[in-house]
Amino acid sequence: xxxxxxxxxxxxxxxxxxxxxxxxxxxxxxxxxxxxxxxxxxxxxxxxxxxxxxxxxxxxxxxxxxxxxxxxxxxxxxxxxxxxxxxxxxxxxxxxxxxxxxxxxxxxxxxxxxxxxxxxxxxxxxxxxxxxxxxxxxxxxxxxxxxxxxxxxxxxxxxxxxxxxxxxxxxxxxxxxxxxxxxxxxxxxxxxxxxxxxxxxxxxxxxxxxxxxxxxxxxxxxxxxxxxxxxxxxxxxxxxxxxxxxxxxxxxxxxxxxxxxxxxxxxxxxxxxxxx
Amino acid sequence: xxxxxxxxxxxxxxxxxxxxxxxxxxxxxxxxxxxxxxxxxxxxxxxxxxxxxxxxxxxxxxxxxxxxxxxxxxxxxxxxxxxxxxxxxxxxxxxxxxxxxxxxxxxxxxxxxxxxxxxxxxxxxxxxxxxxxxxxxxxxxxxxxxxxxxxxxxxxxxxxxxxxxxxxxxxxxxxxxxxxxxxxxxxxxxxxxxxxxxxxxxxxxxxxxxxxxxxxxxxxxxxxxxxxxxxxxxxxxxxxxxxxxxxxxxxxxxxxxx
Numbered sequence: 001x002x003x004x005x006x007x008x009x010x011x012x013x014x015x016x017x018x019x020x021x022x023x024x025x026x027x028x029x030x031x032x033x034x035x036x037x038x039x040x041x042x043x044x045x046x047x048x049x050x051x052x053x054x055x056x057x058x059x060x061x062x063x064x065x066x067x068x069x070x071x072x073x074x075x076x077x078x079x080x081x082x083x084x085x086x087x088x089x090x091x092x093x094x095x096x097x098x099x100x101x102x103x104x105x106x107x108x109x110x111x112x113x114x115x116x117x118x119x120x121x122x123x124x125x126x127x128x129x130x131x132x133x134x135x136x137x138x139x140x141x142x143x144x145x146x147x148x149x150x151x152x153x154x155x156x157x158x159x160x161x162x163x164x165x166x167x168x169x170x171x172x173x174x175x176x177x178x179x180x181x182x183x184x185x186x187x188x189x190x191x192x193x194x195x196x197x198x199x200x201x202x203x204x205x206x207x208x209x210x211x212x213x214x215x216x217x218x219x220x221x222x223x224x225x226x227x228x229x230x231x232x233x234x235x236x237x238x239x240x241x242x243x244x245x246x247x248x249x250x251x252x253x254x255x256x257x258x259x260x261x262x263x264x265x266x267x268x269x270x271x272x273x274x275x276x
Numbered sequence: 277x278x279x280x281x282x283x284x285x286x287x288x289x290x291x292x293x294x295x296x297x298x299x300x301x302x303x304x305x306x307x308x309x310x311x312x313x314x315x316x317x318x319x320x321x322x323x324x325x326x327x328x329x330x331x332x333x334x335x336x337x338x339x340x341x342x343x344x345x346x347x348x349x350x351x352x353x354x355x356x357x358x359x360x361x362x363x364x365x366x367x368x369x370x371x372x373x374x375x376x377x378x379x380x381x382x383x384x385x386x387x388x389x390x391x392x393x394x395x396x397x398x399x400x401x402x403x404x405x406x407x408x409x410x411x412x413x414x415x416x417x418x419x420x421x422x423x424x425x426x427x428x429x430x431x432x433x434x435x436x437x438x439x440x441x442x443x444x445x446x447x448x449x450x451x452x453x454x455x456x457x458x459x460x461x462x463x464x465x466x467x468x469x470x471x472x473x474x475x476x477x478x479x480x481x482x483x484x485x486x487x488x489x490x491x492x493x494x495x496x497x498x499x500x501x502x503x504x505x506x507x508x509x510x511x512x513x514x515x516x517x518x519x520x521x522x523x524x525x526x527x528x529x530x531x532x533x534x
Binding site: 010021073077092094095103112116212234242 | 283286287293294295296297298301304314353357358359360361378379381382383384386387389392393394397409410413416420435445446449490491495498501506517521525
């Protein structure tokens with residue numbers, strides 16, 4: 001009896017607060033403003049206009065760039081951490097986690113004070129007699145903000161996979177005559193693929209849907225899909241068009257996630273079966 | 277040897293990258309000038325103006341109040357839900373887990389605007405209650421995900437065994453199941469609490485009517501440019517986090533020594 005009723009409240013809860021809201025967004029996206037529901041694909045057609053497609057393309061581009069930079073910087077860091085002496089490792093991992101506990105907005109705000117016209121960076125430049133530059137309110141600033149905010153999300157999953165990896169495999173490869181490069185390409189990297197993939201999706205997802213980083217470090221006009229959605233709901237008040245963009249963003253992310261999952265499963269199979 | 281030093285330098289650079297912005301905020305929170313351009317002497321005045329700032333203090337109060345209520349309620353609902361899901365039929369289990377993963381997988385902005393649309397549709401004015409409901413909605417899934425593995429680790433028939441020995445279902449739940457899954461419940465509650473305290477996007481769309489949390493307050497201040505009070509706030513928050521983490525670390529290493 002208790003078994004049956006104990007999840008009852010959550011069934012009701014998830015129906016009201018998870019399923020119904022998604023349904024509402026779908027209904028809104030498929031209709032045009034008016035007192036009664038009128039089916040229309042107008043909102044989706046409107047998104048196909050070059051202005052909006054350009055925003056989408058820019059979001060995807062900058063999120064991909066942020067993900068690749070995080071991977072390039074984060075992978076070596078994860079390897080260094082994984083090989084560290086246990087005594088220092090706990091401290092090093094903690095040092096990596098501490099900034100993540102800082103409020104996300106404060107971390108982004110910190111870069112405003114550094115990149116700003118009178119900020120530290122320009123002070124340093126003038127110290128060396130170099131001309132002042134505008135760092136803030138540029139695409140580069142947004143990219144930097146993303147890398148800064150999401151780098152730990154890339155390092156941690158890769159680090160976890162690397163520490164669980166069986167060292168005997170690497171030693172075996174070395175015994176069989178592989179040099180360092182070959183060991184990395186043929187053994188370490190393929191085995192760490194599940195960590196890489198979860199890191200990639202943990203960076204790409206928030207990067208492609210953010211509106212805060214672009215709002216604070218780029219300012220004003222719509223820059224990314226997130227800003228576009230926010231503007232439609234809070235400024236322009238076109239909830240129908242906003243819902244359509246949200247649906248597209250949601251579908252895009254769900255597709256990316258399922259591709260990542262599939263890739264992850266293949267990676268494990270290629271990596272030599274069920275090692276862990 | 278060279279490799280070893282290269283590694284140290286690399287790790288050092290990463291840590292500098294991660295901490296330099298925070299260090300800048302901390303240093304300039306004591307600067308006696310409104311801009312971050314020049315150091316003009318040591319002062320505590322930004323801390324005083326911070327404590328006198330009603331807007332920030334009120335949002336701090338709401339942040340903590342919502343985090344406490346939302347994480348407690350989410351933990352209760354989530355624990356019972358995990359219990360029910362664990363003993364449910366396979367197809368129900370699958371359906372529930374799929375619905376449960378929607379708020380986790382969905383981008384925050386989509387969760388935020390869909391809840392905002394729901395509240396408007398229900399005729400609920402945005403404010404404290406809507407923000408609380410929204411926070412519970414994104415916290416419960418994480419509680420379920422941290423309780424469920426503990427349920428799976430239990431021997432399959434402990435519940436039946438307890439009831440065969442004469443326990444009522446409620447007694448069996450309290451005396452047998454609850455002690456087994458309590459580590460999962462505690463970590464679920466902690467995750468819920470930190471998620472709620474740190475949330476911006478979903479709160480931004482579901483709060484209103486003078487009710488804000490700290491993230492919203494920081495956002496609306498930062499949008500208008502650099503504010504020394506925010507530097508002071510960052511320093512205080514960073515200190516709090518550092519002390520908390522050190523305390524947790526100390527405690528867990530003490531337990532290990534025992």
